[in-house]
Amino acid sequence: MALTLVGLSHHTAPVEVRERLAFPGGQAARALVALREAGVAEAVLLATCNRTELYLNPDSDAALARVEVFLAETAGPLPGSLGRYLYRRVGDEVALHLFRVVAGLDSMVVGEAEVQGQVRDAYQRSAATDPGMTGAVLNRLFQTALAVGGRVRSETSVGEGTASVASVAVDLARKIFGDLRGRRILLVGAGDTADRVVAALGREGVEGVMVANRTYDRALDLAGKLRGRALRLDETTRALADADIVLTSTSAPHPLITRAMLAEAHPGGLARPLLMVDIAIPRDVEPEVGGLPNVFLYNVDDLQRILDEHLDRRRAAAVPAEALVEREALAFASWQRSLEVVPAIRELRERGEVVRAREVEALLTRMGHLSEADRAAVEAFSRRLLNQLLHEPTTRLREAAEEGRADQMIETVRFLRGGEDDG
Amino acid sequence: MVIHLIALVLYLAAFLLWLRTLVAGGRSGGALAAWTAAAGVALHLAAAMRYAAVFRELPLVGLGPSLSMLALLTGVGLVGALAVREGERVGIVLLPLAILLQATALVAGIRPSGVAPDFRGPWFVLHAGLGLAGVVGIAVAGAAGWLYLAQFRELKAKRMGRLFQFLPPLSTLDRLGRVGTRVGFVLLTLSLALAWAWTVRFHGTFGQDRAEMWWGVFSWLVVLVAIVARGLGEGPPERRSATANALAFLLIATGYLLLRLSARPGVGFL
Numbered sequence: 001m002a003l004t005l006v007g008l009s010h011h012t013a014p015v016e017v018r019e020r021l022a023f024p025g026g027q028a029a030r031a032l033v034a035l036r037e038a039g040v041a042e043a044v045l046l047a048t049c050n051r052t053e054l055y056l057n058p059d060s061d062a063a064l065a066r067v068e069v070f071l072a073e074t075a076g077p078l079p080g081s082l083g084r085y086l087y088r089r090v091g092d093e094v095a096l097h098l099f100r101v102v103a104g105l106d107s108m109v110v111g112e113a114e115v116q117g118q119v120r121d122a123y124q125r126s127a128a129t130d131p132g133m134t135g136a137v138l139n140r141l142f143q144t145a146l147a148v149g150g151r152v153r154s155e156t157s158v159g160e161g162t163a164s165v166a167s168v169a170v171d172l173a174r175k176i177f178g179d180l181r182g183r184r185i186l187l188v189g190a191g192d193t194a195d196r197v198v199a200a201l202g203r204e205g206v207e208g209v210m211v212a213n214r215t216y217d218r219a220l221d222l223a224g225k226l227r228g229r230a231l232r233l234d235e236t237t238r239a240l241a242d243a244d245i246v247l248t249s250t251s252a253p254h255p256l257i258t259r260a261m262l263a264e265a266h267p268g269g270l271a272r273p274l275l276m277v278d279i280a281i282p283r284d285v286e287p288e289v290g291g292l293p294n295v296f297l298y299n300v301d302d303l304q305r306i307l308d309e310h311l312d313r314r315r316a317a318a319v320p321a322e323a324l325v326e327r328e329a330l331a332f333a334s335w336q337r338s339l340e341v342v343p344a345i346r347e348l349r350e351r352g353e354v355v356r357a358r359e360v361e362a363l364l365t366r367m368g369h370l371s372e373a374d375r376a377a378v379e380a381f382s383r384r385l386l387n388q389l390l391h392e393p394t395t396r397l398r399e400a401a402e403e404g405r406a407d408q409m410i411e412t413v414r415f416l417r418g419g420e421d422d423g
Numbered sequence: 424m425v426i427h428l429i430a431l432v433l434y435l436a437a438f439l440l441w442l443r444t445l446v447a448g449g450r451s452g453g454a455l456a457a458w459t460a461a462a463g464v465a466l467h468l469a470a471a472m473r474y475a476a477v478f479r480e481l482p483l484v485g486l487g488p489s490l491s492m493l494a495l496l497t498g499v500g501l502v503g504a505l506a507v508r509e510g511e512r513v514g515i516v517l518l519p520l521a522i523l524l525q526a527t528a529l530v531a532g533i534r535p536s537g538v539a540p541d542f543r544g545p546w547f548v549l550h551a552g553l554g555l556a557g558v559v560g561i562a563v564a565g566a567a568g569w570l571y572l573a574q575f576r577e578l579k580a581k582r583m584g585r586l587f588q589f590l591p592p593l594s595t596l597d598r599l600g601r602v603g604t605r606v607g608f609v610l611l612t613l614s615l616a617l618a619w620a621w622t623v624r625f626h627g628t629f630g631q632d633r634a635e636m637w638w639g640v641f642s643w644l645v646v647l648v649a650i651v652a653r654g655l656g657e658g659p660p661e662r663r664s665a666t667a668n669a670l671a672f673l674l675i676a677t678g679y680l681l682l683r684l685s686a687r688p689g690v691g692f693l
Contacts, residue, residue: 157447168583171583172578174592175587175590176578176593176594177592177593177594178509178591178593179594269659270659271659273593273659273661293658293662294659296579302581305581306583309584310583
């Protein structure tokens with residue numbers, strides 16, 4: 001059977017359905033074992049927050065049917081059948097789809113880079129299953145896909161710029177401070193976006209999170225989660241003197257951080273840069289603060305404008321990226337077609353080898369006076385001759401198969417071989 | 424001359440690679456550009472050693488040799504900046520400078536000038552070598568200063584385009600500027616002290632009315648002001664320092680050009 005893909009993604013299924021087939025933690029590895037037990041020999045399971053896809057090299061329609069049953073059982077009861085959310089790709093379409101996925105062209109945020117690592121992990125997980133669940137075709141498919149993803153990101157601008165508020169904040173901090181280890185962050189207020197920004201900065205080595213909140217208990221709670229220090233809101237001015245990065249996200253109706261507060265926190269002017277990211281509406285930081293010489297103040301509109309610019313650039317770059325992906329998918333399809341003549345080539349070589357061995361043996365029997373070295377030389381000569389005779393036909397067969405003439409070539413080989421008796 | 428020319432071509436190739444990296448938003452090609460520049464510096468060094476072996480003097484006297492040596496030391500400064508992460512991107516400013524110097528040197532001819540300065544021997548080699556290396560320190564600091572101001576402007580203007588992505592972080596540029604100025608100042612001071620000691624010992628006077636001397640003293644003062652500027656005045660010290668370093672290098676280079684252009688025919692200047 002041809003290479004097959006069964007899956008669902010943000011294009012076809014709502015989050016309530018996607019989360020049923022998310023396979024978090026070690027569940028993906030267990031799912032592979034379950035699939036093997038169900039009779040699926042070769043499979044790669046790609047499960048991200050936006051998609052769950054199974055790449056298969058099934059040996060029968062029955063194996064494919066078992067995969068769909070497995071997915072339906074895993075998802076459990078749904079409004080309607082799982083089938084309405086699933087899509088299937090077969091043959092050449094599979095490579096094109098995977099290459100688009102790994103390049104980030106099928107992602108919710110075009111060009112996102114995370115999917116490349118997720119595909120690599122999925123492939124390695126299948127290959128590492130004992131025994132491995134990737135054969136020659138799936139190995140080639142995923143290795144090519146990862147190379148295509150790398151090329152798309154290095155040769156086009158599709159991954160250029162950042163695509164979330166958290167990554168913009170990290171980019172800004174990096175361009176101001178370089179190494180972020182040991183930098184201190186002051187978080188005023190709380191919220192999902194603020195949490196994500198703090199987590200992203202934490203991964204870069206930012207330490208010493210200070211959390212100020214109108215409700216001190218909430219500050220204590222957040223500080224505990226972020227392994228930081230809780231402050232009362234009236235301690236903000238003092239904290240401003242220590243902070244390198246300030247992140248605000250309260251729902252206060254008026255600015256909480258004013259130019260006067262910064263002047264009080266830094267009486268001699270700011271001796272070192274201060275990055276302020278204000279994601280609150282209405283704004284938490286007085287706009288005049290951005291006019292201070294060493295302050296880099298970004299509000300929600302600034303961040304949104306930056307994100308829009310980056311996404312526009314990515315969308316424009318998607319055109320050459322799609323072209324590159326299509327070229328690579330065509331090359332993969334050619335390689336796959338060339339596999340169709342492999343049995344014919346093997347047959348041709350085996351027949352040649354039988355004839356060679358028989359003729360060499362007959363010759364050496366007649367020439368019993370030859371030394372061991374001479375006999376070895378005759379043997380080596382016959383092998384070289386056979387290889388040279390078969391090299392050109394083998395190459396031509398592969399080329400013809402890549403051009404889609406595999407059936408015709410296989411027939412020709414059978415005709416040439418005829419019913420001749422090997423013995 | 425051929426090796427000098429190949430070094431120039433490599434500098435040019437490295438610069439074009441930097442430009443490509445800039446256009447690509449700083450994503451790729453940086454390492455190749457840095458290695459190409461380093462290869463150019465290695466070849467340039469080989470050319471300088473060959474010059475010394477053939478003519479039995481270092482390429483320090485005469486317009487062509489001294490400019491070529493300055494280009495070489497600029498390249499060495501760039502290689503030194505490789506030690507700092509993303510620091511090599513000052514190449515976008517330093518390489519055009521090295522290219523200009525080396526191209527001018529090649530046009531002027533990299534051969535002995537025939538001028539036999541009374542100030543020669545190990546004293547002179549040390550004095551000129553330290554002086555040129557000091558100027559290169561200032562060039563690195565100046566380049567870092569220009570880039571700092573550009574990145575500062577991008578951050579204040581809230582642009583996160585290709586220039587923003589290409590330029591190193593402010594902290595990296597500040598560190599390069601600080602190290603470049605301080606190393607440059609120390610080397611210039613040693614160079615001037617040597618020249619002064621020689622003048623006192625062999626001419627029995629504290630100073631001579633020579634263009635080189637005025638340029639040296641002027642450069643030393645300019646760098647001193649640039650260092651002091653960091654700690655004085657209002658506003659962010661890093662930005663003040665970047666502005667001072669950028670201006671310092673511009674003043675030193677302009678001073679050199681003015682003295683060079685106003686030098687009387689037949690009178691050797693560097």
